[in-house]
Amino acid sequence: MSTEQLHRIRLQVNGVAHEVEVPARRLLSDALRHDLGLTGTHVGCEHGVCGACTILVDGTPMRSCLMFAVSAADSELTTVEGLANADGTLGPVQQAFRECHGLQCGFCTPGFLTTITAGIKENPSPSEDEAREMIAGNLCRCTGYQNIVKAVCRAAELAATHSGEADQ
Amino acid sequence: MTTRMMGAKVARVEDDRFVRGHGRYVDDVAPDALHAAVLRSPHAHARIRSIDVDAVLDLDGVHAVWTYEDLAPLAPAMGEPLPLLIPHPTLTHGRTQYALAKDEVNYVGEAIAFVVADDRYLAEDALDRIVVEYDLLPAVVGIDAARAAERLVHEDVPGNVAARMEQANGDAAAAIAAAPHTLSLDLEIERSACMPLEGRGVAARWDTDNGRLQLWTSTQTSTGVRAAVAAKLGLDLMRVDVITPDVGGGFGVKINHPWPEELLVPLAARLLGRAVKFTEDRREHFISSAHERGQQHHVEVGFDDEGRLLGLDVRFWHDNGAYTPYGLIVPIITSTQLLGPYKPGAYHVQFDSLYTNTVIVTPYRGAGRPQGCFVMERTMDAIAAYLGKDRTEVRSINLIQPDEMPYEHGLTFQDGRELTYDSGDFPTMLTKIKELVGWDEFETFRAEMAAQGRRVGIGLAAYVEGTGVGPYEGAHITVETSGKVKVATGLTTQGQGHQTAFAQIVADELGVPFEDVEITTGDTRRMPYAVGTFASRAAVMSGSAIHLAAKKTKEKALRIAAEALEADVEDLEIVDGVVQVKGSPGSGIGLGTVAVLSNPLRYAFDEASKAATQFNVGDPTKPPVAAGEEPGLEGKDFYSPPRSTFASGMHAVIVETDPLTAEITILKYAVVHDCGHLINPMIVEGQIHGGVAQGVGGALYERMAYDEAGQLQNASFMDFLMPYVTEVPTSIDIDHLETPSPLNPLGIKGAGEAGVIPGSAAFAAAIEDAEGFPITAMPISPSQLFDLRAAHHA
Ligand code: FES
């Protein structure tokens, strides 16, 4: 066993608190995937460019490959596993990706879903250009993005209906 | 009547899992695994004088450290070079690397030592402590250096030539000499790579209790990996299970196998009695997987006053990197598929496949076709420019006509079979693409833009793609007593939506609800006979095999039901999973019940099985399982076509080039595509979108920037510029043409690679049209275009 110094931290992910012991250098992406078993967050580059590892840190999209687990201890984290509706049905962004064929291999998808979740919160009715801008920091090698842009607009629609229903 | 699923835009069943973050990729399995890391050569060409691993041996958390010397004692075949997968007879000087370098390294990134530790962090710490002494050798980088052969990659390979291959149909030299007009062109495409978002990965567990190896790998061929692992590790094939879980993109690079790690990881798992995992990081993917595309071409062409080809002679040089595990597939495809939809007159082609001290070359989506298409289409444009004719006119006059199908080129294709086009309608396709892009209206548009001081150009390119190469694929279908239909095919999936498309085929043929069908791919436990997912072959090969297996399953179901219902097989049909007398719903029995009846039981465990015990089924005077029958409602079949089926397409693009900055903007992108009958148009269009994006990357952004010492200087997503959403066309106009293939039961042709093939050719044509000088090398960046302007206007 390694003799590295470990830090006991609390990670609050998708509303659940987890206690883990990690070395200071452990990336948040690795802690989520390998210590908590939340393997929905993917790692495509580990240098902050592809966006596959994007999670929401207190509601803001952040690249979990560029954060240490210890630095996320005081934050509320949301990963792709936390995007479904409370009743277990697909959340609006998830639903939109499925409807619009916004994914192929699915590897980049979690990063898009979290990014867009935050994006449509900030801008609930994006134009196509705004939709493009919203996802302009995420790489996808499969889809060519056309259907992802459609999915952003569709997700905004679904989210609007959803929150409309919730208001009633 | 159930609605027909084939041809419908069915939403993908796999997506629910993916969007919830419940996909299962290699790095997600075996959470208890130890982690491996690989020490890679920092030099492009060197002899290894010594390797000292002493400082690693008693590091905390390190479980194993191996160099070449350690391998043969563990498994003798591990001391031999990796297999040469496709030993083409003209590959006279094929060379492959060792799992861990023996004495010499030939590219930056070649594996030298292997460490297994508690986690990847510790494994990488250990790598830092290994000391290797090298004697540096001069590196051969790029095609010019390889051709010059002043230095050699492999001492025993003269001229750096791995293979020289030649094919001809007619006497091209004589035809060109006699032609009224001739042209010669020099054309080049640079290196690029597949770059799936998920790199390579492999995890293995040795099950001591059962004496079995279980291996997960992010591959395009699980059966290939299985055979290679068994052979190299000295295991019986029956003790090795290979499972390909979800794969985060392949695009060709994952067809090569076995990668060193695909052997080292299971070897370590067996030795340590622990699960072991290797997950490639991005830099490793750049420097130790595979690249493609790098080729130089010289064309001599002779033609008549109308632009009709009389003779075509192409000589080209292919950069195959440091080793040739995948043989000559890429240059053979270039040499045959560059002909596209045209009749070349007399044709001669010759290529040299050359060693360089760079990463190995294996197929990348399109596999040599983008280069071939670039060569042929640039030639067409050059002829049109020379004769002052419309570019589509010159193409039109050279097209193979529909009534000439099947069209024999008199050449041998990559699979060793004759290059014979089975189907296609190229003239209609040309008409369609002209309409779709607005070819005839373009001059008006150009004038309008010019009036605003804007510069635009239009280009078009055509291709023909041999898809669905053999040898075969198979499928096995089981109907469970619940009525659920479980289907296995051996090839793998990396985003093509096979779980959906294949289920559509089964639902149609077997007459069962789509939701009841579950498809498994790439699991050798379920289907041990398979080839792999490459060459746009999955839909054609496994699609056909699944269709045939469903047919067999249906025949069996009808036979059993006929007896139970005391009806004639001819009078029965299966609708929504129920076998019934044609046209009389309510008269039948469910497929689940048929499955029960198909398997006479001795022991009952529930109501359904009670019905199947010997006391309840069958004629007591006959054997419970009739002669020639097998228990179970199952069907298995294989599809093995005589040769490839040929898909085709044409792309057209309108670009704007900035008069000051030379920035290149896409204004319109149009695609006409013929992959025969479509199983799921939504999935096919998705494949086209993705292919076009890779075509844009290949034409305008992506290149491997090696320096002369063989260091890859852009080995990260920061510096290797893959398109983001901001670089791709905002929309793509797509039109389909469906000329069914006569070679398979569903009339389908492959669609996976097509979108990428004509990218560089179409963009080069459009930029040339905008700028008024020849574009002969791709990709092209704004600064290169800027320099070209300066050179041409100097
Ligand atoms: S893995 Fe974090 S940005 Fe690519």
Ligand code: FES
């Ligand atoms: S769906 Fe494969 S990388 Fe985006």
